Amino acid sequence: MVIITYLLPALAFASSAIAQCSNAATLTITASADASVLAACTTYSGSVAIPTGLATPQDTNGHQQLSVDGVQVITGNLTVTNAIMLSSLSFGDLKSLGGFELGSLTVLSELSFPQLTQVSSMNFTALPALQQMSFGGTGITQADSVLITNTGLSSLQGINNLQSVSTFNVNNNAALQNISLQVTSIKNSLDIEANDGYVSGLTTTFPMLQTAQNMTFRNCSSVLLPSLANVTQDLGFYGNTMTSFAAPNLTTVGGLIFVDNTDLTNISIPGLVSVNGSYQIANNTMLKQINGFQKLSVIKGALDFNGNFTEVDLPALTQVQGAFNMQSSGQLDCSAFEADSTTKQVIKGHYVCSGSVSKPGGAGTSASASSTSKPTGKSSAGHIEANFPAVMGGTSLIAGLLQLIL
Template structure:
């Protein structure tokens, strides 16, 4: 009897060892079957670069470490029917012909890192990933992000996915660090209907952005080279740092009806259709950094603004010389604490959006003032309120 028991114990020990890392390398598709008895694999699972065809991770429901595959140029498909969580990084890189990614039970991943997956057009993730600390997706063939169904995330960076057309993450409410989209497909439309807070926001080359629930951004908001015509943040009340709109040639309308505080500066530059900065920031009272305006605007109105802790640099091609008079009066009355540099009728209206200018404290104007500056005669103001009103068009 003993001679049968000992081999059985040896086999059991081997099976146990296969589920206990630190790592298991799949060098050929059939190697994955050695993990079939592992409900949890304690360590990293690595798919080697020489693997070709399909890899099926049947049986494994949890990986405590990474699931990694890099430079497997002949890998066509990866599936894991029961896998629900990855405690480390789900790392797929340089998989040129991977076209199928099937994880119907996946729900939790610590980090997603997908780079150079040109053949991957869609995800088969069932209900999808609803929890992740970090998501980085770059240079894939994805047309949408269905399967990434997060409620919260630390950071999300989606870039250089040229076929990506729509992003709608209905459940996302909080981004603790940063949310960034850049250089994806033309006419990319982004919708985050329930996003309430985000540490930092950066958008480049996006045709439309909808974030109606956004209320608080502890860091910065930056929009660069976007072909959209308008942007609205109806519930945003404060930012911890700068708001920037740069190089958006079709942008003609901004709406921040609830915004009261900008913790950094306000930069509006190279947006040729943005001729009105009036009605966009009706509740804004404090800017802790600089005002930097470069463009074609003819009308400026901040009816609640009383404190700009930095400088104001204003260059506009408009010949409305009164704009500079108003900024200078605000400086004289200390509503603007830093220097004021203002020029109307200017050809110096281009700015690369990389920083702020402190200015020289001077102002210039060209041409006659345009009669489009609206003051409220029913509420005459004197003293400090009068010079603030001169700038803010109350």
């Protein structure tokens, strides 16, 4: 009887503790007393929210701080939104959680999660005062998706040791000047744009990245992808300030796009063999030569080049299944490609190639009436090469013809 007397209260206490550490509904923290529920749990099975009306002590500036220790795992989401006076948020022992959402926290300047290494997703939006993140010794190494937009972050230290991620989107962070990640694969999409306040452009480095599904870069001053081997969908560069781009190990890509990169002078992808979609180079003002694709053999979509380039060299090209559009305001020689378009053995679709075009346009547009295809530049396709003088007259023409015959 004595044993039962003591056992029943113990069981009741244990049941109460289990109930406190599990909740089908979201636990809402509005005061320090609510946080003590989490502090009593090693694992909390459920989601936690910290809303606008946080009733914690304020400092002389009217700002609030919230610190939660004890809990190591939150199986659901941690959501903190619109707590406009919250300046400091700390979970000292938390190692793993589901979704991690911070939004519209206008004075949040300190974020401390010193043990956190794993989240299913990160969504950080409108955090203008947050300049840095503190996560674990190695930082967060596992996350399914990451969105960071409109923050004051100057670096992504704390997540730079991510090993793999499905979706990675970093945009409109005015103080962010560099992204360097150790990620090896991107299962869905990567989007980087409009960071560094458009001043000089963001430098991006992915030294270990080997495979990706879809990648988009905008407003970057450099993009380094030394290990990239395969992109199953599009690899696109739009409005960047980088002067060159190289992907020495890239062999296959879905679509390849370079548009409005006004400082770009060189593209080198020497191992690229196939483009399984369309290949577009358009309006890259400083790009005069397109000659960094020595192994490119097959383009399963359209080839669409327009700009002011004077040389296009595609020596291994054996097949373009879609339309072929090449228009340049520079003096471009199209003779090598014309031979391929006539036989339809290499170029299967509609063919347009013109140099000295007043307003070069993309696929589906016609070269202006003033355009010509004078053989004054240089082009090559497959094993064909052509580089003839622009003007021949009198005996020079005869000598030239004899030289060709001999």
